[in-house]
Every structure is written in C-alpha cells, then in structure tokens.
Amino acid sequence: MIMKSVKKSAVLLFIAALFLSFIPREIKIFASWREPVRAKHAIVASQHELASGIGVEVMKKGGNAVDAAVATALALAVVYPEAGNLGGGGFMLVRFKDGKTAAIDYREMAPQAATRNIYLDENSELIKGEGSSTIGYRAAGVPGTTAGLELAFKKYGSGKLKWSELVEPARRLAQDGYVLSYRLANLLKSYKKNLEKYEDSKKIFLNGGKFYEEDDVFKQPELAQTLGRIEKNGAKGFYEGETAQLIAADMKAHNGLITLEDLKNYQPKERTPLRGTYRGYEIISMPPPSSGGIVLLQSLNMLEKYDLRSMGY
Incomplete structure (x- = not known):
C-alpha cells in the first residue's frame, strides 16, 4: 500500500508540474550591466575607450578639459573612422569655472566652386550615387576639424602642454594600430559597396578586399604621416604643404571641388552660445x-x- 501511495503521489506531482508549466508567469530578463565610471575631479567620455583614455592621461599631465577634448578628438580620428575624422568638422561648447562660456564652430565649408544646383542633374532632379551630396568627392566640404581643435588649444587650453603632446598619442595609435572590435570590423564590411569604389578607401578600410576581422590589428600609416605633419606644423600641416597638396590633387583627379585655396582660406569661427x-x-x-x-x-x-x-x- 505504501509503494502504491508513493507511486500515486509521484504521478500526481508529475501531472501538477506539467500543468504548472503551461500557466503564464512572469519571466525576469536580466540585461548585461556595467558599473558606471566614477571620478572625483574630472572625467572623459567619448565613443571609444582608447580615445577617452588618452584624454584622461592628458589631464593627469596637468592639461585642462579643453586639452583633453582636443587629444580625445584627434584619437577618435584614428579609432572612430565612421564619424570622428580629420576630413570633417564639428562644434565645441565650453563652460569655464567662472561661468563664462565659449562656442567654436569648425564645421565644413562649401568649396568656392560649389553652386546651389551642384547636386541636381539636367532635369533638376537630385543626383544619386557618385556626384551626390552623400557619396563621392563632391560630397566633401572643406574640413574644419584640425583648425577648430588648434583654435581651442591656443585660446582655451591650459598652457601647460605643448601641441605635440596632444597629437602624438593619436599619431602613435595610427602608426602602431589597435585591435578591431566586432562592431567596427563588421561595420567596415557593411560599407563595402561604397568603400570599394575608391582604391585608397578599399586599401585602408577593406584590407585590399580581404576584409578585416574582429581582433585584427588595424594600422593606418598614411593617417599617422598626416598626424605627424599636424604635430610638427600645427593646422598649417593640414591646410598647407604636403597634406593640402595631396588633398587638392586627389580632388582634381576625381572631379572634386576642393582646391589649395579653399584649404588655405578655411577659418573656424567663435559664436555666442x-x-x-x-x-x-x-x-x-x-x-x-x-x-x-x-x-x-x-x-x-x-x-x-x-x-x-x-x-x-
């Protein structure tokens, strides 16, 4: 009798468990979570930890927030190619401890040869693909990043560090390379259609067509050379001399509009916040x-x- 009761109880428990498995119940989902970064004196936040780390090191050397921002932005030109680059521009908003503020506009400017209808075809329709406002050499404006960062450094930097101390970490990062993340490796693959149209971008970002994979070391020696000229000569190392000549020649060879004069005449602007x-x-x-x-x-x-x-x- 005891054995029958035990068997009967076991069957009932199994049926009960089976029944309960069909009853809707709350399912807890635990998302991944990281401890927030905390600091007592200053903090740097950017799109890439290597760039942020460079900014932190600048402040440890006695630099202020502007110095750190400049060094971080230059590093992003190396590790965040889809957005943080020397070929673009941006804005900088600064608030000082006395409450005063500053705003620097270093967005790209249209080349002198640009016209209001530059992105329209003979039927006044928007051009698609090469020659449009989003793809190709004519999509590029006169870059403002280097000039804007130099203005910020000269006017609002701490004065304790040299320009070269802010550029060198980025130059070295481009020269020695860094380990590609899963995200960036796959992002470069997703841009294959546009990047492979141009030999230079195919060589640099698509590894000559072989593709980069996660954990590959990504080196950019040409970018390191460009940063080296900026490190040595300041913004003039970008807007004049060898770098400017390379940009202008490449533009001319591919029906672009940016000229040596466009580059030399670029000036960032300070605005009222x-x-x-x-x-x-x-x-x-x-x-x-x-x-x-x-x-x-x-x-x-x-x-x-x-x-x-x-x-x-």
Missing part, C-alpha cells in the same frame, strides 16, 4: 548653424509645462 532655462536651471547650448541647440531649448521649454513625474518620467 545660446542660453535658456528649464525648471530653474540655466541651459547653455550651441547656436546656429548647429540646429541641435535650438531644438534642445525649444523641446525643454515645451516639456516644462507638463508634470512629467505624474506621467512616469
């Missing part, structure tokens, strides 16, 4: 031609009228 308020806080943002600053202030002003906490935010 926008100021607004949000729930008692002063908000400082970038003025036009950046659209982000205006959008930010307008969005915050509209949100200020709502009780966001009652909405769950």
Whole structure:
C-alpha cells in the first residue's frame, strides 16, 4: 500500500508540474550591466575607450578639459573612422569655472566652386550615387576639424602642454594600430559597396578586399604621416604643404571641388552660445548653424509645462 501511495503521489506531482508549466508567469530578463565610471575631479567620455583614455592621461599631465577634448578628438580620428575624422568638422561648447562660456564652430565649408544646383542633374532632379551630396568627392566640404581643435588649444587650453603632446598619442595609435572590435570590423564590411569604389578607401578600410576581422590589428600609416605633419606644423600641416597638396590633387583627379585655396582660406569661427532655462536651471547650448541647440531649448521649454513625474518620467 505504501509503494502504491508513493507511486500515486509521484504521478500526481508529475501531472501538477506539467500543468504548472503551461500557466503564464512572469519571466525576469536580466540585461548585461556595467558599473558606471566614477571620478572625483574630472572625467572623459567619448565613443571609444582608447580615445577617452588618452584624454584622461592628458589631464593627469596637468592639461585642462579643453586639452583633453582636443587629444580625445584627434584619437577618435584614428579609432572612430565612421564619424570622428580629420576630413570633417564639428562644434565645441565650453563652460569655464567662472561661468563664462565659449562656442567654436569648425564645421565644413562649401568649396568656392560649389553652386546651389551642384547636386541636381539636367532635369533638376537630385543626383544619386557618385556626384551626390552623400557619396563621392563632391560630397566633401572643406574640413574644419584640425583648425577648430588648434583654435581651442591656443585660446582655451591650459598652457601647460605643448601641441605635440596632444597629437602624438593619436599619431602613435595610427602608426602602431589597435585591435578591431566586432562592431567596427563588421561595420567596415557593411560599407563595402561604397568603400570599394575608391582604391585608397578599399586599401585602408577593406584590407585590399580581404576584409578585416574582429581582433585584427588595424594600422593606418598614411593617417599617422598626416598626424605627424599636424604635430610638427600645427593646422598649417593640414591646410598647407604636403597634406593640402595631396588633398587638392586627389580632388582634381576625381572631379572634386576642393582646391589649395579653399584649404588655405578655411577659418573656424567663435559664436555666442545660446542660453535658456528649464525648471530653474540655466541651459547653455550651441547656436546656429548647429540646429541641435535650438531644438534642445525649444523641446525643454515645451516639456516644462507638463508634470512629467505624474506621467512616469
């Protein structure tokens, strides 16, 4: 009788377990989580840890936040080729401990030969592919990155470090290379269609057509040479001399518009930052031609009228 009872109980437990397995229940999902980086005096945040690390080292040497930003941006030209590069431009917004602010506009400029209809065909339709506003040599504006970073360094840097001390880490990183992440290796593969159109980009970013894989060491000796000229001669090492001549010659050979004169005449601009308020806080943002600053202030002003906490935010 005891054995029958045990068997009967076991069957009942199995049936109960089977039944319970079909009952909907809460499933907890645990996402991966990393401990936030904390610091007592200063911190550097960028799209790549190697670039951020270079910025931190600059501050450890006595540099200020602007020095660190310049060194980090130059390093991003090496490790973040899809966005942080010498061939582009950007904005810099600075707030000093006394409350004063500065805004530097070093976005790209249109070449002198550009016209309002440059991206339209004979039927006034947008050009697609080569010659459009997104692909090819005519899509490029006169770069502003190097000039803007030099202006920031000269005017707002700590004065404790030399220009070469900010450029050398990036130059060395380009020369010695760095280990490719899974993300960047696959991103370069995804750009194959456009990158393989040009011999230089195919050679540099597609490994001559063999493709880079995760954990490969990615070296950029030509970029290291360019950074070396910038390290030695400042912004003139980019906008004049060998680098400028190489850019202008390549542009001319591929129906581009940027000339030696365009490069030599490029100048970054200082602008007055926008100021607004949000729930008692002063908000400082970038003025036009950046659209982000205006959008930010307008969005915050509209949100200020709502009780966001009652909405769950």
